Amino acid sequence: MSILFDARDRLWLLRTPATSYVLCLDEDDAPRHVHWGPRLTLDQAKRLAELRAALADTEADPGGEELSVEGGLRYGVPSLIVRYGDATRGVEWRFLRQRIEDGHLEIVFTDRRYPLEIALHYRVREDSDAIERHVVLRHTGQGPSIEILRLDSAAWTLPPRPGYRLSHVVGEWGKEFQLQRGALACGETTLTSRAGITGHAGNPWLMVDAGEATEEHGEVWSAALAWSGSWRITAFRDLKGRAGWSGGFGHEGLTWRLASGDVLETPAFAGLYSADGFGAISRGWHDHIRKHVLPAPDRVRPVVYNAWEATEFDYDEALQLDLAARASRIGIETFVLDDAWFGTRTHDAAGLGDWWPNPDRFPKGLGPLIDEVRRLGMDFGIWVEPEAVNPDSDLYRRNPDWVLHTPGRRRTESRNQLVLNLARPDVAEWTHAWLDALVGENEISFLKWDMNRSFSEAGWPGHDDPDRLWIDHVRNVYAIIDRLRADHPGLFIEGCAGGGGRVDLGMLARVDQVWASDNTDAAERVAIQHGYGQIYPACTMGAWATDSPNSMTARTHWVRYRFHVSMAGALGVGGDLRAWSEDDLAWAAAFVEQYKRARPVVHGGAQYRLGPEATQYVSADGREVVVLTYQPSALGRTPIPLRLTGLDPAARYRDQATGDVHHGAVLLTHGVGAGLMPFDGTSEFVHLTRVD
Numbered sequence: 001m002s003i004l005f006d007a008r009d010r011l012w013l014l015r016t017p018a019t020s021y022v023l024c025l026d027e028d029d030a031p032r033h034v035h036w037g038p039r040l041t042l043d044q045a046k047r048l049a050e051l052r053a054a055l056a057d058t059e060a061d062p063g064g065e066e067l068s069v070e071g072g073l074r075y076g077v078p079s080l081i082v083r084y085g086d087a088t089r090g091v092e093w094r095f096l097r098q099r100i101e102d103g104h105l106e107i108v109f110t111d112r113r114y115p116l117e118i119a120l121h122y123r124v125r126e127d128s129d130a131i132e133r134h135v136v137l138r139h140t141g142q143g144p145s146i147e148i149l150r151l152d153s154a155a156w157t158l159p160p161r162p163g164y165r166l167s168h169v170v171g172e173w174g175k176e177f178q179l180q181r182g183a184l185a186c187g188e189t190t191l192t193s194r195a196g197i198t199g200h201a202g203n204p205w206l207m208v209d210a211g212e213a214t215e216e217h218g219e220v221w222s223a224a225l226a227w228s229g230s231w232r233i234t235a236f237r238d239l240k241g242r243a244g245w246s247g248g249f250g251h252e253g254l255t256w257r258l259a260s261g262d263v264l265e266t267p268a269f270a271g272l273y274s275a276d277g278f279g280a281i282s283r284g285w286h287d288h289i290r291k292h293v294l295p296a297p298d299r300v301r302p303v304v305y306n307a308w309e310a311t312e313f314d315y316d317e318a319l320q321l322d323l324a325a326r327a328s329r330i331g332i333e334t335f336v337l338d339d340a341w342f343g344t345r346t347h348d349a350a351g352l353g354d355w356w357p358n359p360d361r362f363p364k365g366l367g368p369l370i371d372e373v374r375r376l377g378m379d380f381g382i383w384v385e386p387e388a389v390n391p392d393s394d395l396y397r398r399n400p401d402w403v404l405h406t407p408g409r410r411r412t413e414s415r416n417q418l419v420l421n422l423a424r425p426d427v428a429e430w431t432h433a434w435l436d437a438l439v440g441e442n443e444i445s446f447l448k449w450d451m452n453r454s455f456s457e458a459g460w461p462g463h464d465d466p467d468r469l470w471i472d473h474v475r476n477v478y479a480i481i482d483r484l485r486a487d488h489p490g491l492f493i494e495g496c497a498g499g500g501g502r503v504d505l506g507m508l509a510r511v512d513q514v515w516a517s518d519n520t521d522a523a524e525r526v527a528i529q530h531g532y533g534q535i536y537p538a539c540t541m542g543a544w545a546t547d548s549p550n551s552m553t554a555r556t557h558w559v560r561y562r563f564h565v566s567m568a569g570a571l572g573v574g575g576d577l578r579a580w581s582e583d584d585l586a587w588a589a590a591f592v593e594q595y596k597r598a599r600p601v602v603h604g605g606a607q608y609r610l611g612p613e614a615t616q617y618v619s620a621d622g623r624e625v626v627v628l629t630y631q632p633s634a635l636g637r638t639p640i641p642l643r644l645t646g647l648d649p650a651a652r653y654r655d656q657a658t659g660d661v662h663h664g665a666v667l668l669t670h671g672v673g674a675g676l677m678p679f680d681g682t683s684e685f686v687h688l689t690r691v692d
């Protein structure tokens with residue numbers, strides 16, 4: 001049984017394949033954290049709870065609440081801040097009931113005096129160490145509304161240890177997912193997005209270790225939030241060595257009103273512990289996301305061609321036809337038409353919102369291009385940005401009140417755009433209708449859903465609880481995508497937000513892959529992909545090989561290096577194929593071919609980081625191994641052969657390219673090849689298959 005309840009001690013023991021999670025009720029009915037780490041028996045858990053309770057008795061503020069509230073001598077990070085109709089704040093817990101069903105635990109409390117019901121939810125599974133948690137609030141009375149000033153999905157508590165470190169990613173447009181690892185400061189550290197989308201500046205996950213974890217050893221605690229709007233995670237540490245974090249949707253300063261009978265449900269915040277270092281934590285997340293988050297994990301991620309970097313806004317049907325013909329010759333599976341196919345969108349200042357083919361560019365509609373793409377043996381994909389509008393558009397001229405706005409304030413534009421208020425049911429319904437028609441009336445198998453605008457002047461005139469839009473906008477985006485998927489089962493969806501601005505477990509529950517960054521410079525991409533892969537699996541990471549010199553950085557790279565870097569994700573090609581030499585096109589075709597053979601291993605296998613610039617993938621049956629090695633710069637490097645991991649020392653493995661047969665034991669102890677040549681931008685791709 002994966003969840004045990006001890007009624008006498010009022011203690012719950014949750015078990016995953018390799019970990020345990022324990023909580024109990026204290027004498028005031030508050031839910032207290034006991035343990036998150038290696039497996040414990042019920043007896044061990046009960047004894048630990050006694051010890052913890054004895055220690056807690058000596059503390060004014062024992063901390064460690066499963067959802068920290070205000071009241072009494074609590075001064076830590078509150079996960080829940082409420083104000084009742086009479087201006088009273090805080091929560092006094094009273095346990096009502098609990099329910100265990102199919103790996104799901106629900107513990108329901110109420111405030112002792114006010115009609116606020118708080119349900120804590122936990123979910124464990126037999127094939128994942130991730131524990132998913134969320135909270136549901138309910139106003140159970142008849143009286144005035146309850147104001148919710150903060151509602152996190154969960155608070156997570158770690159055992160007291162010296163030297164806690166925090167790992168997370170920071171970034172900006174073109175430089176997403178830069179991994180940071182450093183001391184977790186005593187006090188509070190907040191990671192957040194106030195942008196209405198997940199954002200480029202950070203990403204809603206963190207890892208905390210006791211300062212001694214390495215790639216393959218040591219305890220690491222981590223969590224990732226399934227939310228694609230504003231979010232906040234506050235990590236804390238004190239002088240007693242206590243640490244933890246609380247996190248959820250929304251940023252500070254937003255309030256939601258809970259009227260009589262209303263329910264507010266948070267997104268899931270999943271936690272994952274491993275005793276085997278950062279590598280095991282990443283593999284745990286990759287597995288969990290593939291098994292339990294992605295909507296269609298086994299669907300083959302097609303090799304796309306996307307002409308955005310080649311054309312930007314400047315193209316017509318003839319040019320797209322030309323590029324499609326070239327793309328088909330290098331083995332592309334899906335041809336994607338990016339921005340600027342609709343309305344008067346010939347630059348970024350007009351037409352967004354007018355979702356019909358631009359009559360100058362596509363005089364007979366999209367049909368001829370789609371037919372030709374399909375005749376060439378490729379599927380057809382198209383770019384949309386459903387949440388934004390150019391003021392210079394028919395849509396905005398007709399419906400100026402459809403955007404987020406506040407009377408008396410300016411409507412700040414960014415990229416000449418405003419944000420449509422998708423929290424409004426009518427706007428959401430209209431959005432679904434045009435997308436449904438676009439996909440249903442054309443043979444479109446791939447949708448790139450972009451979102452290039454952060455929220456501003458985020459008002460909802462006339463609504464009596466306007467901050468709801470921060471939640472409802474995201475929920476309606478989810479609902480539209482879910483409905484499109486349900487009604488068009490073959491549709492493949494790529495998420496995007498000015499590059500990698502909306503990557504999270506909430507998006508990944510409804511899109512197949514995401515565009516990780518507009519920066520396609522292979523050297524920079526190595527660091528971006530390193531940060532991305534800390535949590536998110538390779539099969540979700542859109543990665544194009546593009547032109548040299550690169551359009552963003554002007555850096556030049558060999559075609560081999562550009563492809564090798566992109567082959568670590570869901571490969572695409574994004575260059576101007578008209579300018580590629582015959583040689584490069586032949587190489588491109590060969591790499592695409594090689595990638596297609598390696599794709600099941602890279603996308604479905606276990607990923608081992610052999611270093612920041614070398615990654616190995618091992619198929620589930622252990623029979624296939626792919627190794628990708630990069631050297632953005634050769635300065636100061638000595639060419640050392642790379643030792644592999646996760647192989648059977650007694651087995652032999654054949655190199656698919658050379659036919660050479662290697663012993664597992666030799667690969668494990670001495671490595672493969674002679675190391676990279678002493679040049680900048682060099683790389684190796686090795687695909688091994690077990691022979692016996």
Ligand code: GLA
Nearest residue numbers: 308338339496497498499518
């Ligand atoms: C964003 C995306 C790009 C491209 C452009 C189009 O920047 O990240 O890939 O689609 O929008 O305007």
